[in-house]
Amino acid sequence: MLPALRQISRPAAFALRAARRPAAYGGARLTPFTRTIVTKRYTQDHEVVVFDDATMNGTVHITNYAQSSLGDVVFVELPTEGTEVTQGDQIGAVESVKAASDIYAPVSGVVEEVNTKLADQPGLLNKSPEDQGWLCRIKVKDAAEVEKLMDEEAYKAHCES
Incomplete structure (x- = not known):
């Protein structure tokens, strides 16, 4: 339980780790925003x-x-x-x-x-x-x-x- 609390207290570090995870494992991919109409x-x-x-x-x-x-x-x-x-x-x-x-x-x-x-x-x-x-x-x-x-x-x- 304690490691989970550390993760919550450091959301930026968690987001960076999630971005490096493959998408198949639920990791997010950060992409630049492009405006298209x-x-x-x-x-x-x-x-x-x-x-x-x-x-x-x-x-x-x-x-x-x-x-x-x-x-x-x-x-x-x-x-x-x-x-x-x-x-x-x-x-x-x-x-x-x-x-x-x-x-x-x-x-x-x-x-x-x-x-x-x-x-x-x-x-x-x-x-x-x-x-x-x-x-x-x-x-x-x-x-x-x-x-x-x-x-x-x-x-x-x-x-x-």
């Missing part, structure tokens, strides 16, 4: 961008509303990596059993990555439109463009009108 914004054309201000990357998806309106997606055309895009530019297309729809860039920047899984599995847009069915990642030029897009509440109102 992830913002989700919507366009009137039913694209969504998830923007990370620390990396200036925006991941582009279609909304759940868009995928349900399209029906079963059978083909997805995506932009080429390295392509510079301007907000509102056509960057691809989605074809479904019901219709075809263009995809527009929600923000300006350079396409850094495309979801190559969609070539073989276009149905990912139906199963997981805002997660595994992402379209591309854009290195955003101007974060102010993201702020001008609709937030979730405004997007819901847009869909209901």
